[in-house]
Amino acid sequence: MSRYALRVLSLAAALGLWQTLTSLHVDLWLRFSQFPTVTDVARAFAARLSGPDYWTDLTDSLTRILSGFLLAAVLGVATGVLVARSRLAEDLLGPVLEVIRPIPAIALVPVAILLFPSNEQGIVFITCTAAFFPVLVSTRHAVRALTPVWEEAVRTMGGGRWRILGSVVLPGALPGVFGGLSVGIGVSWICVISAEMISGQYGVGYRTWQDYTVVDYPGVFVGMVTIGVLGWLTSTAVELLGRRLTRWLPRTAYVPGARPPRPARSVKPAPAAPATTPGGSRPEEARDEHLV
Amino acid sequence: MSTSSDTVPNSSSEAVRKNTTAETVRDTTSESDVTATPVRGTRLTLSGAFLGRPGAPALDEVDLDIAPGEILTVVGPSGCGKSTLLRTLAGLLSPLAGEITQDGQPLTGPSADRALVFQEDALLPWRSLRGNVELPLAIRGVPRAERREQAQAWLERVGLGTQARQLPHRVSGGQRQRVQLARALAGRPRAVLMDEPFGALDAQTRAGMQDLLVEVLQGTGATVVFVTHDVDEALFLGDRVALLGAGGLVAVRDIPRPRDRGARDDQARVALRRDVLTSLGT
Numbered sequence: 001m002s003r004y005a006l007r008v009l010s011l012a013a014a015l016g017l018w019q020t021l022t023s024l025h026v027d028l029w030l031r032f033s034q035f036p037t038v039t040d041v042a043r044a045f046a047a048r049l050s051g052p053d054y055w056t057d058l059t060d061s062l063t064r065i066l067s068g069f070l071l072a073a074v075l076g077v078a079t080g081v082l083v084a085r086s087r088l089a090e091d092l093l094g095p096v097l098e099v100i101r102p103i104p105a106i107a108l109v110p111v112a113i114l115l116f117p118s119n120e121q122g123i124v125f126i127t128c129t130a131a132f133f134p135v136l137v138s139t140r141h142a143v144r145a146l147t148p149v150w151e152e153a154v155r156t157m158g159g160g161r162w163r164i165l166g167s168v169v170l171p172g173a174l175p176g177v178f179g180g181l182s183v184g185i186g187v188s189w190i191c192v193i194s195a196e197m198i199s200g201q202y203g204v205g206y207r208t209w210q211d212y213t214v215v216d217y218p219g220v221f222v223g224m225v226t227i228g229v230l231g232w233l234t235s236t237a238v239e240l241l242g243r244r245l246t247r248w249l250p251r252t253a254y255v256p257g258a259r260p261p262r263p264a265r266s267v268k269p270a271p272a273a274p275a276t277t278p279g280g281s282r283p284e285e286a287r288d289e290h291l292v
Numbered sequence: 293m294s295t296s297s298d299t300v301p302n303s304s305s306e307a308v309r310k311n312t313t314a315e316t317v318r319d320t321t322s323e324s325d326v327t328a329t330p331v332r333g334t335r336l337t338l339s340g341a342f343l344g345r346p347g348a349p350a351l352d353e354v355d356l357d358i359a360p361g362e363i364l365t366v367v368g369p370s371g372c373g374k375s376t377l378l379r380t381l382a383g384l385l386s387p388l389a390g391e392i393t394q395d396g397q398p399l400t401g402p403s404a405d406r407a408l409v410f411q412e413d414a415l416l417p418w419r420s421l422r423g424n425v426e427l428p429l430a431i432r433g434v435p436r437a438e439r440r441e442q443a444q445a446w447l448e449r450v451g452l453g454t455q456a457r458q459l460p461h462r463v464s465g466g467q468r469q470r471v472q473l474a475r476a477l478a479g480r481p482r483a484v485l486m487d488e489p490f491g492a493l494d495a496q497t498r499a500g501m502q503d504l505l506v507e508v509l510q511g512t513g514a515t516v517v518f519v520t521h522d523v524d525e526a527l528f529l530g531d532r533v534a535l536l537g538a539g540g541l542v543a544v545r546d547i548p549r550p551r552d553r554g555a556r557d558d559q560a561r562v563a564l565r566r567d568v569l570t571s572l573g574t
Contacts, residue, residue: 158428
């Protein structure tokens with residue numbers, strides 16, 4: 001609980017600093033005199049929330065990023081597994097992918113405009129390309145780093161390649177894949193916003209740029225705050241999903257927020273042992289290990 | 293050469309019951325039909341086989357006939373190719389030359405017929421203990437409810453019935469090896485290949501595991517090839533012991549009174565132990 005209080009405090013302090021600097025029109029080397037204050041932004045925000053455009057922008061941006069990101073997740077994992085598991089795929093796809101990888105996704109705007117009939121598809125394409133490479137690279141590494149005995153064990157049980165894929169490769173690579181997904185969702189936001197600024201109709205990025213061109217600075221900040229909050233929510237969602245799916249990873253005992261130890265539950269109920277307190281049950285566990 | 297598979301398990305289990313404490317002999321009343329259906333063991337034959345990885349041969353010209361239902365232990369100094377032999381029998385490695393057959397048929401690759409038990413953690417860490425034991429059953433196409441039941445029965449046989457839903461890293465190393473054993477046997481293989489399965493365990497745990505192994509093998513009829521670097525373990529468990537030396541198979545010896553804890557001081561056994569140790573050069 002105190003950790004949440006701390007987090008709220010950190011946000012509040014940042015807002016407080018902002019408000020102080022802007023309301024006092026501090027003009028040292030950095031100039032805050034033209035800066036909108038927190039209250040200006042809050043007022044603009046409230047006005048936007050009641051207008052119709054804000055929600056259209058929001059759903060447009062979310063639709064774009066979610067379709068782009070999900071597409072990238074599927075393609076990235078599939079390509080990563082393929083490249084890691086097949087020498088032929090590595091030789092065929094590797095060079096092409098390595099050449100495309102260094103190109104910033106936002107530099108693909110001309111390509112998107114040429115390729116796709118509508119702006120909408122172009123933006124999804126750019127978002128997808130941005131998230132694709134982090135997912136691909138981390139999947140490839142995770143698959144290559146799998147413990148070989150897992151695969152050998154399944155093979156000696158008579159499992160074929162699909163069984164190995166489903167029972168060993170995909171679950172085993174999951175921790176690494178989620179590393180890539182976390183990076184990918186962040187990059188996706190950068191690219192969806194930039195793409196909207198360049199070629200969008202509606203969308204948070206488009207609106208922010210519009211506000212800038214008409215010198216509506218509080219509006220620009222509303223856009224920025226919106227992007228920040230949405231980005232935070234989506235990356236938290238990815239993080240939580242990842243943690244949920246990789247709960248099997250052994251974690252050190254002192255990780256804050258980890259499950260409290262539940263001793264003596266799994267062990268046979270011993271009537272005589274003083275197994276009521278977690279401390280008292282430790283000898284119980286130790287003895288069980290000994291019995292093996 | 294080998295002892296008949298019909299008589300071995302019975303006499304051995306008698307011996308185990310007499311010679312171990314009540315703690316180590318597990319309750320087998322939970323044993324169901326599921327886990328005790330006899331399987332006929334398989335005959336594994338190597339003739340003139342050269343084993344190893346391409347470019348790194350480990351064993352030359354091995355001739356070895358492993359009879360159905362026998363327990364063959366394999367000892368040798370580390371690095372002599374014990375694991376290579378086992379991996380080749382499992383089908384994970386192909387022989388560099390020569391022939392390896394299972395019941396007269398050439399061995400082509402891994403199969404559910406020949407289960408492999410590894411020294412290190414080979415359990416899938418994201419599956420519960422029961423999930424791990426269910427895996428070979430799922431591969432064989434056993435329906436969900438049935439495989440759950442069978443897996444549970446196997447876990448109970450190795451004394452882990454109450455921990456079925458734990459993840460592997462939540463239990464001890466010895467318990468993980470018991471699960472590996474249950475997993476290997478759940479697929480009802482006709483041969484079980486064990487690669488120093490108790491190598492990482494302490495002496496006390498190891499003795500308990502040996503007794504447990506003898507007990508769960510009972511009635512399976514499976515052929516067992518058990519690699520170990522521990523001579524006493526090899527002499528306790530095996531019907532025969534194969535000695536590997538640098539580059540090849542040195543000898544195969546019959547073991548008097550296998551799986552009898554009381555046979556340690558037996559004259560013939562003591563003499564064999566001395567011979568084995570001499571040939572290992574210790």
